[in-house]
């Protein structure tokens with residue numbers, strides 16, 4: 001069935017799709033967003049029950065392959081040491097994210113100029129600055145102004161979330177090492193903010209925030225965008241973007257909530273389906289003009305996948321810390337963020353704390369480490385770990401490499417029969433060196449903090465939550481998929497606004513930058529409305 | 535009237551499950567905690583693990599009719615590592631949400647929401663050394 005054409009069709013209601021929908025709504029154009037999942041219901045989130053930790057391995061598992069809900073699509077990530085995590089529904093990844101909200105640094109946009117690796121971005125920090133600020137206001141960011149790891153000008157709207165005993169302990173340890181640390185910027189309301197109730201320290205941000213304190217876009221951008229007239233159609237999975245003989249996008253074919261195939265015509269198509277979903281959709285959109293996938297004349301669609309390899313450094317202490325009580329993230333350190341050639345690798349990483357564990361995670365982690373046995377010793381040794389573990393994660397910059405890529409799996413399909421993504425990914429030597437450095441420095445911090453036992457791991461397997469680079473932006477159509485304002489080089493009415501357009505990954509959580517970029521692209525579209533397709 | 539169990543484990547499998555989970559987390563007089571083979575906790579394990587019955591059947595069959603000791607439990611763990619890990623996870627998930635266990639561990643017997651938890655206020659004087667050292671980001675022209 002064919003539906004009336006819309007002016008702008010956005011695919012995906014996650015972090016970037018929501019921001020673009022909200023911004024473009026100013027134009028009063030007819031805007032429709034198609035989202036494959038439903039709208040999450042906070043009343044059913046795990047922390048409303050005593051089985052909250054068990055549900056993290058069930059319907060709130062981080063991996064779609066483990067959740068297997070109707071709105072999920074399978075991902076073949078067997079050929080990657082890092083497995084993909086996501087959330088498919090209104091809010092996208094922000095429903096499950098930890099809401100750590102650092103920006104990339106000015107240097108991240110100039111890596112080729114500064115370090116001779118990868119490519120510079122076609123935009124810079126300064127250009128994005130007003131959009132960072134607008135996004136911070138919409139998402140509701142808490143934190144502490146004055147972080148010397150950033151240019152002046154960041155001023156979070158709300159006071160920083162509690163560092164807790166674990167944050168204080170690690171902060172003192174960073175001081176003892178003479179290294180930078182700072183309270184995290186978090187998209188978490190620490191005061192009642194714009195209709196959101198303040199954080200009550202449930203400590204389960206990555207299982208969804210039942211309190212609604214966390215800035216997930218189903219609670220931030222979407223209510224406003226809907227009020228401004230944007231239409232959001234849920235349980236609609238797009239199979240392909242269609243084009244006409246002139247190579248212009250005409251709309252999309254999708255399966256509606258009853259599984260019926262539909263065609264939706266549109267004058268402009270905006271893709272916001274993330275660094276895995278976007279290349280999957282482009283590669284599934286083949287035609288005479290684009291036999292290798294839509295907007296893929298460069299051959300780069302799906303290539304240069306970047307994840308941010310994570311290292312974990314977990315310490316066991318004698319004294320009681322926070323357990324799971326409080327937002328996951330409390331402080332960060334960017335001591336090793338910028339390139340230092342003496343370290344044996346280029347670029348760098350952020351340390352972020354991860355507060356502590358609930359009782360189930362404590363027991364399972366202890367068993368995994370061999371510190372909590374089966375049998376009579378279980379109870380005493382459990383008590384030795386209860387509320388006594390805290391962690392540092394290192395978020396390492398992942399440089400783009402074409403062999404790290406998303407293709408279509410020859411066998412696997414989703415429930416609508418659409419070919420599923422297949423991931424090939426290996427760690428680079430640079431990443432391995434960086435992970436080793438992070439583990440050594442992180443262990444020093446834990447020891448300075450007085451940890452009596454330290455456990456490390458790298459890369460963390462279930463940490464493919466930053467999905468970047470698979471439809472990169474750039475000025476040169478031979479070396480990029482979209483231009484400097486997000487328009488596909490090959491298709492003049494197709495835009496991409498999600499994490500796939502990142503040129504490099506930086507060494508920090510990406511969502512703040514990703515949404516600022518989406519707002520910037522929306523702004524460029526608004527400024528160029530009269531000649532958008534020239 | 536008899537009620538149907540809300541899980542597919544046979545009587546023999548239930549006994550085998552009780553034997554192994556009681557070895558993973560036995561009752562403790564010292565800490566006044568039940569074992570994971572306590573009837574209520576066992577029932578939670580069997581109900582919550584209903585979907586796993588097929589994957590556990592072969593391993594559980596080797597335990598039928600046995601009274602386990604620690605060394606036999608260790609043998610089971612070595613012979614059936616995947617099944618043992620599934621049972622371990624299930625056991626821990628159910629054990630640590632039992633009200634008696636939570637009380638014994640000084641954990642409030644309630645879900646985290648809606649009451650939440652209290653955290654101590656921040657002390658930003660700790661940041662003095664960081665502020666003193668000044669800017670550390672790389673300037674870009």
Ligand SMILES: Cc1cc2nc3c(=O)[nH]c(=O)nc-3n(C[C@H](O)[C@H](O)[C@H](O)COP(=O)(O)OP(=O)(O)OC[C@H]3O[C@@H](n4cnc5c(N)ncnc54)[C@H](O)[C@@H]3O)c2cc1C
Pocket residue numbers: 011012013014015016017034035036037062085086087088089090091092093094096097098099100101206236237238239272273274275277278281465466467497498499500509510511512514
């Ligand atoms: C557990 C976890 C923790 C995280 N923690 C942090 C953090 O602390 N800080 C941070 O910065 N980032 C974090 N992230 C990452 C963050 O969630 C992502 O960076 C962000 O959501 C990406 O935005 P996006 O718009 O690119 O895609 P998404 O938010 O993933 O949105 C994509 C949307 O598109 C929909 N979609 C996909 N394909 C189709 C289709 N064919 N048809 C219709 N709809 C489709 C999906 O259902 C989804 O809703 C975390 C992620 C996870 C999973």
Ligand code: SF4
Pocket residue numbers: 188198199200201202203204205206208209210211212213214326327328
């Ligand atoms: S810690 Fe705060 S933000 Fe996180 S889940 Fe709890 S209330 Fe929500």
